[in-house]
Amino acid sequence: MAPAIPRLFLISNSTMHGGQYLQHCAAELGAFLGRGRRVAFVPYALADHGAYEAKAQPAFGALGCELVSVHRGDPLAAVGAADAVFVGGGNTFRLLDALQRTGLAAAIAARVQAGMPYVGSSAGTNVATLSIRTTNDMPIVQPMTFAALGLVPFQINPHYLDPDPNSKHMGETREQRLREFHEEHGTPVLGLREGCWLVVEGGRATLRGSTNARLFRRGMEPVECAPGADLSFLLAR
Amino acid sequence: MAPAIPRLFLISNSTMHGGQYLQHCAAELGAFLGRGRRVAFVPYALADHGAYEAKAQPAFGALGCELVSVHRGDPLAAVGAADAVFVGGGNTFRLLDALQRTGLAAAIAARVQAGMPYVGSSAGTNVATLSIRTTNDMPIVQPMTFAALGLVPFQINPHYLDPDPNSKHMGETREQRLREFHEEHGTPVLGLREGCWLVVEGGRATLRGSTNARLFRRGMEPVECAPGADLSFLLAR
Numbered sequence: 001m002a003p004a005i006p007r008l009f010l011i012s013n014s015t016m017h018g019g020q021y022l023q024h025c026a027a028e029l030g031a032f033l034g035r036g037r038r039v040a041f042v043p044y045a046l047a048d049h050g051a052y053e054a055k056a057q058p059a060f061g062a063l064g065c066e067l068v069s070v071h072r073g074d075p076l077a078a079v080g081a082a083d084a085v086f087v088g089g090g091n092t093f094r095l096l097d098a099l100q101r102t103g104l105a106a107a108i109a110a111r112v113q114a115g116m117p118y119v120g121s122s123a124g125t126n127v128a129t130l131s132i133r134t135t136n137d138m139p140i141v142q143p144m145t146f147a148a149l150g151l152v153p154f155q156i157n158p159h160y161l162d163p164d165p166n167s168k169h170m171g172e173t174r175e176q177r178l179r180e181f182h183e184e185h186g187t188p189v190l191g192l193r194e195g196c197w198l199v200v201e202g203g204r205a206t207l208r209g210s211t212n213a214r215l216f217r218r219g220m221e222p223v224e225c226a227p228g229a230d231l232s233f234l235l236a237r
Numbered sequence: 238m239a240p241a242i243p244r245l246f247l248i249s250n251s252t253m254h255g256g257q258y259l260q261h262c263a264a265e266l267g268a269f270l271g272r273g274r275r276v277a278f279v280p281y282a283l284a285d286h287g288a289y290e291a292k293a294q295p296a297f298g299a300l301g302c303e304l305v306s307v308h309r310g311d312p313l314a315a316v317g318a319a320d321a322v323f324v325g326g327g328n329t330f331r332l333l334d335a336l337q338r339t340g341l342a343a344a345i346a347a348r349v350q351a352g353m354p355y356v357g358s359s360a361g362t363n364v365a366t367l368s369i370r371t372t373n374d375m376p377i378v379q380p381m382t383f384a385a386l387g388l389v390p391f392q393i394n395p396h397y398l399d400p401d402p403n404s405k406h407m408g409e410t411r412e413q414r415l416r417e418f419h420e421e422h423g424t425p426v427l428g429l430r431e432g433c434w435l436v437v438e439g440g441r442a443t444l445r446g447s448t449n450a451r452l453f454r455r456g457m458e459p460v461e462c463a464p465g466a467d468l469s470f471l472l473a474r
Contacts, residue, residue, distance in 0.1 A: 138373070139376060139383060170254060180328050194407055
């Protein structure tokens with residue numbers, strides 16, 4: 001049986017085209033967190049931590065939560081004192097490197113395994129999984145290891161993108177890249193299209209939002225998963 | 238002054254949309270190599286080494302060269318006995334990991350610094366540069382280090398792609414990714430659009446092919462470089 005914890009809210013993309021930051025998932029995110037929570041914000045995926053905090057604060061303020069970035073003081077103490085954590089998107093390699101160097105990777109994983117809600121978006125969703133091996137980002141920084149927080153026992157590919165049938169570009173499609181991943185590893189990969197997110201709570205994993213996810217498993221045809229789909233079978237370790 | 242060696246032929250993409258393998262650069266590649274050369278092929282960027290060798294052989298055969306993949310025997314001995322090396326494209330992380338584990342990274346670099354011609358395509362072009370930090374590929378395998386062969390003292394981004402003004406996808410554009418690279422590093426990055434390649438010989442670096450490259454330097458506006466452009470200034474260490 002899957003464990004009753006952790007509680008995770010793993011978003012593909014923070015912002016829909018033409019929309020506001022976290023607008024598309026705000027109602028469900030508010031219900032997931034509850035009001036009055038102190039949320040520790042991890043800004044390390046972007047270079048300008050202060051500007052990133054200023055961008056994220058109004059979205060959480062509108063949910064009745066107080067968001068403070070961990071770069072303002074002792075990051076470990078900030079996570080220790082918070083009711084929830086939000087790990088923002090940007091460059092996944094830079095983010096994981098900072099999480100490893102600060103000790104936050106282990107500290108956040110320990111608190112989440114003890115029940116603290118985790119919210120991740122894009123790179124923040126990548127680092128919640130087993131490893132960053134299915135990120136779309138450029139490896140601008142080398143982390144100690146590609147192993148990530150391991151809050152779920154599978155991989156996620158955020159911003160999952162279908163092939164463009166009219167493209168003449170010869171770079172690999174996303175599906176080709178994920179097939180290459182499965183040439184090396186047997187771990188399932190959930191491709192979260194922009195507009196959907198995965199909620200894990202009470203030992204269940206449920207797809208939410210307005211778009212399908214696409215599930216890739218080694219040696220199997222990819223499968224489409226509609227919003228509302230029960231993906232709890234992916235939690236089995 | 239830039240050194241008179243190495244001799245490099247660094248291709249953005251092996252195949253143009255609707256074209257044959259290496260067809261778009263075959264005439265110049267033939268002139269670069271000369272006829273009758275034994276070419277050691279490095280197939281490690283793809284999973285099926287034999288199939289990859291079978292795909293590459295006719296293209297080199299048409300140039301009057303004999304191509305044999307290094308996976309058929311002792312890779313170090315194969316490189317030692319060859320007149321030239323061709324490193325094929327695929328997944329850059331898988332390729333660099335294999336080059337490091339086999340000792341080929343150091344062996345190829347030593348021979349190229351001593352004058353052996355190096356031909357790379359896509360991932361094979363990435364690994365010729367200072368590091369793989371500007372690859373487009375998914376990090377499916379973790380190499381010991383992102384440092385690559387360092388045959389040129391700058392970075393290349395193969396398959397360079399302009400932003401699509403009609404896209405509603407919120408993933409980073411290539412230019413945004415390279416700007417993130419320059420938030421962390423000062424090394425110039427040459428974005429090779431599909432259809433162009435860089436030739437280094439006689440201490441000069443020249444852009445060739447049918448498309449522009451785009452040069453990214455920290456703190457400067459990107460610059461377009463047309464086929465024929467002299468980029469030798471990038472060779473200064």
